[in-house]
Amino acid sequence: MDMLPKADALLVVRTDFSDQERWQAVRDSLGGIDEDGWAKEFSDQVKVVEDHAYQSLTSQQLLALLPDGYKDPLFVIADKVTIDSQEMPFLVIELSAEWEMRVISSELPSIHANLSIGNMDFGEFAENADADGVFRGFHS
DSSP states (O other): OOOOOOOSSEEEEEOOOSOHHHHHHHHHHTTOBOTTSBBSTTTTSEEEEEOGGGTTOOHHHHHTTOOTTOOOSEEEEEOHHHHHSTTOOEEEEETTTTEEEEEOGGGHHHHHHHHHTTSSOHHHHHTTSOTTSEEOOOOO
16 A cells, blocks of 8 residues: 655545545535645645545554654544535544544634644644534634
């Protein structure tokens, strides 16, 4: 199995190829993806990987394929749950502790920015996930 590509960016890996129309909606939820796989919403901070070689792989299998020197604090997977759910929650993995949580796309930039600058830790977001385990933002 090939290692994931090296990129000085947050990797978002597609593992479900069952519905191209839904995948387009997932891509659009990131603010759109340019022809090179970069998420426009995040500028050059997010690289989307669409390769059938990673189809149906688990989070643990994908973590083993992260390239040496991957520096981002997070790793994101667009799996069957992402594709099948109306809210399209990504599986987000915090790498230092390998914590996993589902996150809706509109909250990814905030989580990524806060973790990248050390302003908050992953636990603060996880503690505010809804009962179904999906983080949809902080509720007042």
